[in-house]
Amino acid sequence: MINICITSRLSSLPIVIAYRKGFFEEFDIKVSLHVNTHHKGVLALLESGRIEVGEVPTISYLQESFLKKSKIKRIYKGLFLYHSPLSFYSRFRFRPEDLTRNKAYFIPVPHINSVERLFAEKFLEEYAPYNPVKIRFMDTPGFLEEKEFQKPSCLGISSDPFLSPFLKNYHDFKEDTHLSLLQPKDLVPSTLLAFSGDCILKTGRNASGVLLAVKKAIDFINENTKNNSPKIWEDLNLTQFYPHLRAGDLKSILFPHPLIEKGVFSYQGNIESMYPLLKDTYFRVIRRVLTPEVVKPVLDFSEILEALEPKKLFDVRKLTSFQNGGADKQYAPAPINYRKLNAIRHLIVDVNSVTLDILQGNFSSRLNTDETLLLDNRVKYLINSMLDSFNSTLELQREEIAELENLISILEIKLDRSAVDLQYSEEKYRYLFEFSREAIALVDAETGNILEGNHQFRSLTGYTRGDLTKTTIEDIILGDQIAPQLKFRTNLSQDAMLSLPDVDILLKDGSKLSVDLSFTSILLSPKKRYQVQFRPNQERKEQERLQHEFISNISHELRSPMTNIKGYLEFFKTDKTLAYNNEHKNMLEVIEKNVKRLSFLIENMLKLTTSREKDAPEEVVEIFDPVPVIEDVIHMNSHLAKGKAIEWELRLKKGLYLKGIRFEFSQIITNLYINALKYTMKGKVSLSLEEINGKIEIIVKDSGIGIDPNYKNQIFDRFFRIPSADNKKIGGTGLGLSIVKSLIEKMNGEIFMESKLGQGSTFKVILPKTSISS
Structure with a gap:
């Protein structure tokens, strides 16, 4: 053996x-x-x-x-x-003048007589020849190298990234220091x-x-x-x-x-x-x-x-x-004279024997002792006691290791079960992906390459699986329609959900098709992917056209009788020949409030249709101060706060100007302000206008019922109302925020919403600032 x-x-x-x-x-x-x-x-x-x-x-x-x-x-x-391609590594890039004689450094080496130790000595001699420092070389086992390297007093280490894999994350002096020692032609044995x-x-x-x-x-x-x-x-x-x-x-x-x-x-x-x-x-x-x-x-x-x-x-x-192995001439040191030190000599021999036994793995080895009280025997007793203590600690650690091995075995079994479940989940996902009713493609988030397309996608576009392996998503989507919103090879750590309506894609036969796109980021094996859904939008556009046409017709039809109702109501209120009691006056007030409400709803419906019609007649664009418009809106709708314990806060900076249609801007403020009043029973409503980074920022904030985060992306859709008991009591058509968004986009602005359920909502509108001269 x-x-x-x-x-x-x-x-x-x-x-x-x-x-x-x-x-x-x-x-x-x-x-x-x-x-x-x-x-x-x-x-x-x-x-x-x-x-x-x-x-x-x-x-x-x-x-x-x-x-x-x-x-x-x-x-x-x-x-x-x-054979090692030695270099010197450190936690930081130090310069020769950074080294000081007043500080003691150490360098870990695998052995005091090793090429790594000699290399470190030579490196410091060449790198800082006029600035010698105190260096202590410390014999370090391989598994402790990284721990010692991290200590503040460690100057560095001479090794390579294979023997010490952690070094790839630290500074290599070979990269920026042109010393002859760091540019070897051959590896060092x-x-x-x-x-x-x-x-x-x-x-x-x-x-x-x-x-x-x-x-x-x-x-x-x-x-x-x-x-x-x-x-x-x-x-x-x-x-x-x-x-x-x-x-x-x-x-x-x-x-x-x-x-x-x-x-x-x-x-x-x-x-x-x-x-x-x-x-x-x-x-x-x-x-x-x-x-x-x-x-x-x-x-x-x-x-x-x-x-x-x-x-x-x-x-x-x-x-x-x-x-004749070794050198021709030996230089052995003089042997130690033990003639007068027999006890110590025997003790050293015994200790050396036990040490070698332990190095070989025989942890039960002990020193031989007798019943005498000689000095060497007492030392042997103490050493044996130390070994027994060490052995008991080692036995406890072995038991802990055995328990850990059992735990690892259990975890491996669970991992195997998880692997089976994962495989089943992957097969299930592939089945649902392939036979989904939606046209779906998987896209590499780093390169934009189409990795896979399901049956519905291939039927819609005409591409085969072979065609898709050579195609990127940017080859199919015509023009620069996704570049501003979704940049490949960047921001891979961030999740992305993006919807793009009315996008033209190129089919295999060369024709075009208008679709709605939906990008969702997912993690697979373990790189980032985009799941892209393609929905043809001809049916949606036709439904929108019919809906717009219906709303426009109904709105115009309702406007004529509403004008007559308003006229007769004004006649009854101003005719002093008619004798009204208190009950009659209350009835007239109720009629007037409902007439105003109905007129407001009709105006919103008309505004919704005209804001989306490309051929709508142009209105007068002017440059105006938004503060008076906001004050008028607050004055006209102050009756909505009657009977509520609401605290007001207004911070409006005058002298800032907008370019647009004054009435449309009043509609934006009216809808946001009325929503804040409607959904706040008690608390605080604030409205501010100020200049931020060269733009006008308007914030409408309330402490009302708030918005469920699940509906955050739907509140600007037409006719959408959050399904809740509070909303049913308050009433509404779901058109207000849709009108607000369309009018803000018409003024080249943006709107942002933040809300917490039960704590209120904040709507921020950012519009471009203009000057009177423009």
Whole structure:
């Protein structure tokens, strides 16, 4: 059994792929794969012979090559694993003058002896050569990188967006800083596969099987990346080895990633790319300046790669690289003298053994103790107690993890049920969409392309499904009829509901058809779409024409008898020869009020028809001050507030002028003002007129019954009245607001409404301001 130890960084991916795809078994190698949080733990296990193979930083291996004399404790190189396009990243774009000696910074690195640490040193030397700062390099496991990077005292980090995916959201100094260090031609060898001395001495053929399997895994990654095969990641379950990355994140990171295509996974590396980092680099332990001439033979993999080319097992001990692994000259530090410190020596050996056991996952390992009260035994008791406490906490966490796993299983079952329900809902939606009586098309909100059209839409326009795949909504809608209201590729985050009447569309045979359009934004998979309804409007126009004609005829027919009624009523009121008692006078007042009301309704009906008729006779357009008109309207309709506890507020600014028909403007104010009085039993009615941004703004506000938000888009329709008991008591025809809107649009203005049920309504009218000279 070959024990392989890796870290939870993505640099170990070839080893995981070889393990998951069964490449080790192809070469008759039984492998146990273990994940450690840090490179230091992997190096310690390799040196002690507890594991046979591990992933180690290239620079750490380089230092070990100059240290170890013993073949058993020596670490032997195997293959390069990962090559990094290093750059320096930070949370902000700092300048050289921003760095200060008075502040201490730290930089997270995967290992104190790593290319990332050397790169960060060189970057700061070149970027701020005249402003040296206090830097502390902190060994950081991969899953803690982002957390440490976010700390205020962290100056930055040297890495790449593949090993540290969160870096894509932060500042890359390579983008705006033209230093030679940041413009490398080749990738820098970051990590390599290493063997323990015990493994090489005892299992020469097994070592070659490990090398062949990992080499095949690297080729597998690169070939599938070039062939654009995303399915290779679906059946691997990599979250077991990279727990800090979710399954969805892993797929998006691994495939397709530009750095994988660039060749970050390679067993062949150009070690010359390391020379700028190694220049003048001093290792304190070995007290040696590493030069390119010394490094080159230590990192020469040519003999190993040639031996692997036949793709057959062989005894690696026959290769020079495994006979004399490491540097020609070692610089091991002087050993510690334990002759007079036997107790401490034994304690250190025992603690080292237990630590290595725990690194391998054996959490039940303990120190050996006896019944004596020696100092080392008391220390052992304390360490064992600490380990027991740690183990009990770990057991509790395991129980919590088991509960979470059960909960996840339940959630997965619910998710599967939801997926089935969603599939059923999608099929139901597609059926209703296809066989709807309305002509409907689905449009991409970003591009305007027609994605799909139902049967009714294809029958109406004559287009086939094949035609629609090459057509945009702007190709069908003639002219620039939707561009001002609905802009594609912009405001995709906002919902949109838009109705466009009388729009001409182009049919497949080249003819035109007038329709009413309705745009509604929806979210599907998960992009934004528009659902567009097409309604032919010939029938609607004919109904409107007949309705207008009927209203016009009825209004004119009612006007003549109403004139006679008014005349006779005036005669009876002014004839002093007639003796009236109080009851007769009350009757005449009731008749007069109802006559006025009926006259007002007839005038509204006439105004509605004439405002929509293109051939209506032109009325006199004049420039006038709106304030006197508003005051007249208030005076003439003040009787409607009798008997109500209403508070008044008027804020009218004089000296502003409108251009239009004075009578039509009085109709706008009359309808809005009467509505405010009718629907306010008690409270406050306010009316204001002022200049805002070069336009005249009129606001009519009340504290009445308010408007149900469900009917907000219908209150300006003709003959529409909100179905409620209050409305039935108050009465009306539903024409007032329709007349108001048509007259405001005739004056090139706009009207807006805000209302809360039970709290009142506010109508805002904005009209263009004019001057007397114009």
